[in-house]
Amino acid sequence: MKRCIAYGLVTETDIAVRGADPLSCGASALVAELRIEIGAPFNATDANSPIYWLENGYLHFAPAGVGRYRCAPNGIEINVAPAADPELVEGLLIATALPALLWMRGAFVLHAAAALLPGSDRAVIFAGPSGIGKSTIIAQLTGHGARLIADDSVCLALSANAVSVSGLCEGYFLSEAAALPRRFRSVPAAARCQEAQLGAICFVTRNESRAPFERISGVGAIEQLLVNRHRPKVPDLLGLHGSRLHDCAQIAHRVPAYFWHRGESRPALSSVEHETLAKLARGEEWTRLSGTATTSGSART
Structure with missing residues (x-):
């Protein structure tokens, strides 16, 4: 074995x-x-x-x-x-x-990627649907000194005062181009992080009409956590809906959440985006945030 x-x-x-x-x-x-x-x-x-x-x-x-x-x-x-x-x-x-x-095992699992950014001891999660660019973000961040925690699914665990995140940190899957199959790309041992405390959650969108980073309210954050559950049929089948809703509320209360509005025309991370993510990981409020956002619609089942 x-x-x-x-x-x-x-x-x-x-x-x-x-x-x-x-x-x-x-x-x-x-x-x-x-x-x-x-x-x-x-x-x-x-x-x-x-x-x-x-x-x-x-x-x-x-x-x-x-x-x-x-x-x-x-x-x-x-x-x-x-x-x-x-x-x-x-x-x-x-x-x-x-x-x-x-x-x-009682964890909360998100369809997301996660990384530990340089200069921070807290991780940032990047959640969103397939094809939104999570692995591309991870590839660029690890190329700039970040440590990989997870590529496609992240495990969130709640303790008394914090939320920790873990995953499969040895590499990520990324295709050379949109029409090609994804290929596994291992990262060096020094670029891996098996587990870290969570500092921020970013829900990635392709909305270019809004400010790049937008703080989400508690209710909006809970909704986004539910929408982005990984394999949501499983906790529903296990009868865990009530306890997982409680977990969502706890995560939203303890960890700041943001929409990260990116467009297909901007695949490369800008210096402002790198700087903002570093600030969010350190728990610093970004001065250009446009305010609190709320969402509507039903969670994915």
Whole structure:
């Protein structure tokens, strides 16, 4: 079994987990908190069977042609279907099964990226839908000295006085161009951060008609956290809606949230954007913020 750090957890795994930070030989005495194992081959069930279901305390995730992931708070058993593409098996482990396990452990999981900016000991999260540019932002920030925490999904954990963020910090996925598939790009060990306290959350949009950074009110921040949950069907299936709503309120209360309005015509981060993100990470209010914003619309389910 390989040993690594995934979402701040010491993990033993039978299968590659791209993005997990490998453990050094000196860390061999650490006790595994999470195990990912390959079980017996999966014989496909009826095509009309649900993709997700609960059974005997386990969350089952069974995408057609791939296999079944049996998730519990302390591990995942993967039953691979015959002729399944190994890259797809690994990809769905990262994209769905691991986030499902995190929900089961009581974490709050966002569809977002995160980085620790130079000169700050607090992280900034960049949330938004697929294709909005989160990985591009991460690539540019790490190129300017930031440390990567997560690329596509972040795990938020609440303690008595703070919110911490963790993820898969070993690299990110980014394509050379819009029409090309995304490729994994590892970052040097010095450019990784396994876990950090959260300083700010930025919800990325493509609205160029507003000021670049816009503070969001408490209610608006709660709504955006709900909209940007990662794999939101999972906590709903687990009956966690009420407790996760409480978590949203706590996160919105403790961590300042902003809209970050960017347009497709401005893919490169400007010096003002770099400066603003650094200020937000340090907890400094940006003087050009246009005021408090609210949002409308229903949260994603």
